[in-house]
Amino acid sequence: MLEIKNLHASVDGKEILSGLSLKVNAGEVHAIMGPNGSGKSTLSKVLAGHPDYAVTSGQVEFEVNLRMKNVFDMAPEERARNGIFLAFQYPVEIPGVPNSAFLKASYNAICKHQGAKEASEESFQKILIEKCKLLNMDEKFIDREVNVAFSGGEKKRNEILQMAVIQPRLAFLDETDSGLDVDSLRIVGEGVNKLRKKDNAVVLVTHYQRILNYIVPDFVHVLYKGRIIKTGGKELALEIEANGYDQILKNFQN
Amino acid sequence: MTTFSTIQSIQDAWDLRKGALRESGRQTVERRERAVNSALVHGLPNTRDEEWKYTSLRPLIDRQFDLIEGLRHAMAPVDGDVVAVVNARLAPGAIPIVFVNGRLDLSWAGSEDLDSDFFRTLDEAESEEDSTFWDEWQSVQGMDHIFAGINAGLAHEGVVLRLNPSQILRKPIHIIHLATKELSNAARINRVVISVPVGASLKVYEEFISMDDGTFKPKVGEWTNSLTQLKVGPDAYCGYFRILSSVDSFHTGSVTAVLDRGSRLETFSLAAGSRFARINIDVKFTAPGAECILDGLYLVQGDEHVDHHTTVDHTVGNCKTFQLYKGILADKGRAVFNGKIYLRKDAQGSEAYQSNKNLMLSSEAEVDTKPQLEIDANDVKATHGAAIGSINPAELFYLRSRCIGEAEATAMLCLGFAEDCVMKVKDVPARNLLKLRVHEWFADFVATHELLKKENK
Numbered sequence: 001m002l003e004i005k006n007l008h009a010s011v012d013g014k015e016i017l018s019g020l021s022l023k024v025n026a027g028e029v030h031a032i033m034g035p036n037g038s039g040k041s042t043l044s045k046v047l048a049g050h051p052d053y054a055v056t057s058g059q060v061e062f063e064v065n066l067r068m069k070n071v072f073d074m075a076p077e078e079r080a081r082n083g084i085f086l087a088f089q090y091p092v093e094i095p096g097v098p099n100s101a102f103l104k105a106s107y108n109a110i111c112k113h114q115g116a117k118e119a120s121e122e123s124f125q126k127i128l129i130e131k132c133k134l135l136n137m138d139e140k141f142i143d144r145e146v147n148v149a150f151s152g153g154e155k156k157r158n159e160i161l162q163m164a165v166i167q168p169r170l171a172f173l174d175e176t177d178s179g180l181d182v183d184s185l186r187i188v189g190e191g192v193n194k195l196r197k198k199d200n201a202v203v204l205v206t207h208y209q210r211i212l213n214y215i216v217p218d219f220v221h222v223l224y225k226g227r228i229i230k231t232g233g234k235e236l237a238l239e240i241e242a243n244g245y246d247q248i249l250k251n252f253q254n
Numbered sequence: 255m256t257t258f259s260t261i262q263s264i265q266d267a268w269d270l271r272k273g274a275l276r277e278s279g280r281q282t283v284e285r286r287e288r289a290v291n292s293a294l295v296h297g298l299p300n301t302r303d304e305e306w307k308y309t310s311l312r313p314l315i316d317r318q319f320d321l322i323e324g325l326r327h328a329m330a331p332v333d334g335d336v337v338a339v340v341n342a343r344l345a346p347g348a349i350p351i352v353f354v355n356g357r358l359d360l361s362w363a364g365s366e367d368l369d370s371d372f373f374r375t376l377d378e379a380e381s382e383e384d385s386t387f388w389d390e391w392q393s394v395q396g397m398d399h400i401f402a403g404i405n406a407g408l409a410h411e412g413v414v415l416r417l418n419p420s421q422i423l424r425k426p427i428h429i430i431h432l433a434t435k436e437l438s439n440a441a442r443i444n445r446v447v448i449s450v451p452v453g454a455s456l457k458v459y460e461e462f463i464s465m466d467d468g469t470f471k472p473k474v475g476e477w478t479n480s481l482t483q484l485k486v487g488p489d490a491y492c493g494y495f496r497i498l499s500s501v502d503s504f505h506t507g508s509v510t511a512v513l514d515r516g517s518r519l520e521t522f523s524l525a526a527g528s529r530f531a532r533i534n535i536d537v538k539f540t541a542p543g544a545e546c547i548l549d550g551l552y553l554v555q556g557d558e559h560v561d562h563h564t565t566v567d568h569t570v571g572n573c574k575t576f577q578l579y580k581g582i583l584a585d586k587g588r589a590v591f592n593g594k595i596y597l598r599k600d601a602q603g604s605e606a607y608q609s610n611k612n613l614m615l616s617s618e619a620e621v622d623t624k625p626q627l628e629i630d631a632n633d634v635k636a637t638h639g640a641a642i643g644s645i646n647p648a649e650l651f652y653l654r655s656r657c658i659g660e661a662e663a664t665a666m667l668c669l670g671f672a673e674d675c676v677m678k679v680k681d682v683p684a685r686n687l688l689k690l691r692v693h694e695w696f697a698d699f700v701a702t703h704e705l706l707k708k709e710n711k
Contacts, residue, residue, distance in 0.1 A: 048651075048655045049651075049654075049655070050651055051647065051651065075654070075660070076651060076654040076655050077654045077655075077657055077658060077659050077660065077663075079655075080654070080655055080656060080657040081657045085655075086655055088652070088655075091652070092648050092649050092651075092652040094649050094652070094653075094667070094670055095670060095671070095674040096669070096670030096671055096672065096673040096674030096675075096677065097666055097667070097669070097670035097673075101666070102653070102656070102666070105653075105656075105658050105662060105666060106656040106657045106658060109657040109658050109659065109662075110657050113657070145670075145674075162656060166656065166657060
């Protein structure tokens, strides 16, 4: 459903992605690991359409209605409506905007996009409460301002709540596990699992193997200097956890 | 018309007013005359005057408002369905006090809720109270402003609310000043005097609106000169929530407040529609342990001009001031925020927090902000700051990445910016009323600005 070919991207004129290629099929779970500064977050942001990142060459195609479409032809909101979701590494605080109003606007934007009827205040409230239950989250989340005065763990869980409301086909989770305590990690991991279906896919960008205990990857990729230099199964993550990146990088440089 | 003739027309209006006031007694006439004379002694201020640096009175002067005509309208019957308009505006459960074109309409105020114990018309209070009573109201901080002085002299009508000690009025009082097309190019001058004595509690909404027949957007073009005075006694509470939403209006409003020991004053000034507005709010602490919340929001579009000048004077110790003013400026809108907080040498142990934040939606809009702390005491906590910015790109991207279109996302961020300060209002019914007015303003704002219009796919 997603095909990235030879992608080059830069921020402030500095190239971060240098020929990245990746293919993700429906039903798969991919993990992208790599040392700091290898371009993991840049990849997430480029896919979501962050205005600060410039794509200099390469191609990214995403399947929309059974046809591969150029992602760069779509505005960020169009990408999202077509099923690409980015869970932010640093979720943004939006003072004055209640979580419920924010989520309802998201939900209704998708309804409209799919030609379905928009949800009333009442029926959406029901949907939200249902999602909170599914993810084992406190309903108080709903009434608070978006991410304002949320703890780190709450912000990450709020990202998963948004994912539950939007129900994307491709979820890119950018270091969603960073800064989580064990309980939050479990809630997030189990939450993502509950949202998995055979026709959607998950890409986990992470530093740590531990979230992969909850969300088991089919593929683990090592990103280095803006390219994927090694791909393996879930055992590759365990190897990195045990030995670090040194050996892999050495082999690559040779 | 020149500045001189504006002053002349104020003088003429006073001469006419004088005749009608004779019945209220010599004292009233003399007192009012003093107020007019001292207001006009220096003439109208101009932009060379520090207090008027960013607000020229030229639009007001050029409009040649007829003060005499205004007086006549205060007495004349009105066309149109005033009842429907007022009913649509009245806050649920509130006690109504309604002025139509500056005239107090007692058919609203006559309800059983307004017992004569604490409610009097300005006329009644002027003939009943002696000069000490009035001198006290006249001598408070803020009464030296020219428009407060003009009001004290020329006020057509008004109300005096004086609670009993320890009286807790649960229902809010909703004062509505309605202008109809009969008031076009004329002035209304009304005074509201509120005393909340020891241990008492009162909430007041004061709202300035206009209507005309048929069109959605009222265009009356009246001049309102209002004066609202609050006295909050020991351990008393007063909530004062002010709403200005009269699209085509000219508005000069003065609010004075005096806070006694251990009292609390919560104020909010919402300016959501006025062609030209200058609002002065002056608060003075006279005894320790009192607290003042002084918040506001101005929503400025088209070629509107809204100026808030506030002063809080900490003359005694252990009082607290919390001030947050926010503004959204679109099109060629202009706003001024000038907030002074004085922590005098005897204000030890005081706290003052002041902030002004502005969201600019257009490169042609302008805001002049001057948060100002003057500290003469050494044992105080105080912060102040001002910010001017546009829509935060990180916030906008976040919303767009959640399927929300750019225009809708921008509108959500604007509304969020505005609601952020409304949500700080502690009193729930007041907060709901302010929220409703902000939403009403936004519905119209979104419909008329391409930047915020939802895509129609």
